Amino acid sequence: VSTEPSTWRIALAGAGHVGGGVLDILHDRGDALIAEHGVRLIVTGVAELGGGAIDPAGLDVAALRTALSAGRALGELPRVGILGLSPIEMLDRSDADILLEATPVDLTDGEPGLSTVRHALLTGRHAVLANKGPVALAYDELAALSRRPAPMLRFSATVAGALPVVTMGQRDMAGCRITRLEGVLNGTSHSILRAMERGDCFADAVLDAQRRGIAEADPSLDVDGHDAACKLAIAANAVLGMACTVKDVAVRGIRDLTADDVRAPLGSGQRLVLLCLAEADGNGYQLSVAPTPVPEEHPLARLHPDEMGVVFHTDRNTRISAASLEPGAEPASAAMLRDVLDIIRSTPCSPA
């Protein structure tokens, strides 16, 4: 590409592991993105709990990373910091082209993410989500707000980070009828099940996952299957064309399992996984999340303890599967960036 790179302004809501990881990639690969994609990404606003920073000419990403890794509030940064800056104010003052939403998941009302994403789309900005709350709770509304020629909405990171469930489902299965979608979409519970398979009891396996930074202090969302159910509901909307919410998913978690329960299927050449399943049923799909034995040769039986996976079965005699090894949050950050690049590629005219 010999022409000038096009400049795109990014506003980042949420600067935790995933949002901070996006800054890391922009810092490390900014020049590469110009060379490989002809795109210069500048961060014109960041908001986290308690404040943020704004510079429509582009914030110093190295300075943001230094502050974040030192635990300093971005609102206190000299010149650019603003204490108490909300994500929506940040978005409005950042003059951004694309919102990146990576604030913590809330499955009650999806806030603050939902309001920020809605505001972005209504004011003509594209939105990329890692936070699954808004799409799990308000898929229809957000999809309607992003219908062409409106701004674009991307959320591939919300369904198992870098695992390409949504993108493969939309792009690579297009034209087929998906008869069955299977997934291991919650990394924490998968890792716990594999530890229990080695003999750990549930409580020890959870403790170990917490020590490794995989499980949260309160692991309920993961081990009770609700996180997996959200991801399945998002995939059902985005890939299977089924209007549904997490409430349409029959959910059973892994909390009550003993190590013996997990090991029992091994005797018949099977492995127990927390299976997310969408099974064609007349005109729609039955959605469920439940501990389920799968045969040894099944793609989801082959997963590494830190791996998530998805399998698409279609009417065209195909079984296409994917797996993603995700020991940390970095792949989810990379998934946000791929969505940004997809938006840029899908735009007829660049904004600058």
Place this chain on the structure above:
Amino acid sequence: VSTEPSTWRIALAGAGHVGGGVLDILHDRGDALIAEHGVRLIVTGVAELGGGAIDPAGLDVAALRTALSAGRALGELPRVGILGLSPIEMLDRSDADILLEATPVDLTDGEPGLSTVRHALLTGRHAVLANKGPVALAYDELAALSRRPAPMLRFSATVAGALPVVTMGQRDMAGCRITRLEGVLNGTSHSILRAMERGDCFADAVLDAQRRGIAEADPSLDVDGHDAACKLAIAANAVLGMACTVKDVAVRGIRDLTADDVRAPLGSGQRLVLLCLAEADGNGYQLSVAPTPVPEEHPLARLHPDEMGVVFHTDRNTRISAASLEPGAEPASAAMLRDVLDIIRSTPCSPA
């Protein structure tokens, strides 16, 4: 979608297993494509060796399928058949929006596919290839002809059928640096190796693959690694941004292996696969195809005998893999259709 479906005219060059399979899908799922994608696909021209058929208003797909399955020449079809019709003439007279190229692979000069694809792009038609010859031999030229706002070129079916090597590489790895791409991209040789692992000698395994319709009468392209090398070269161009041809791939096939050679790695917990490898090396990649042992826990060691697979390793701490079970040509036909739908989705204004 409540609006009228947009109509797209398809010209099909090559009506063998893959091209014929496209007609099958259009026949079975035509109404579903209108409902799900708002797109009506009509076939306005077909060419095969010796002739073809034309109807700018849309050929009767059921009649085409009946003729093909009865072994009747399309050129002899009443009213629409034209004996001796060449692919280029067919394209010109079909008034098509999109060329589907699925004629047999030729790795010497890429013909007749290359000329047809070139003509399509030069005359403003999009092109979708299953035939890997043109992209393996003339990637640069065809990519230049399809640079925006020119017509689009898609060829996901050329690299291992429905396995999403190109599409995942371009869409899902965007923004990362791929440090290593590994693939089992030739189904025939993979199936032969798995049979040899069970004790068959090479000759028997080939015979069995021929009986099952997997291997061709002359299996050289598959077992000597050249088909795999072509796929790797296409992926290197399309995904790794490396200008190269099949000549840049160091190739070793499986013809000289004994059953003992194939079984030997099992002793150390490894499996022998015909590995396509692109390994980062300074600014570029080293490309090779060779029988290679991979550890049991490697995604490519887990493949079913009828499965192909790909693994992307990136600088972002990710290992993303995919596998596709392809017992026949149907998945490759489905891959052509997904590319057609991707072109339609990527077009700002529909043609009709």
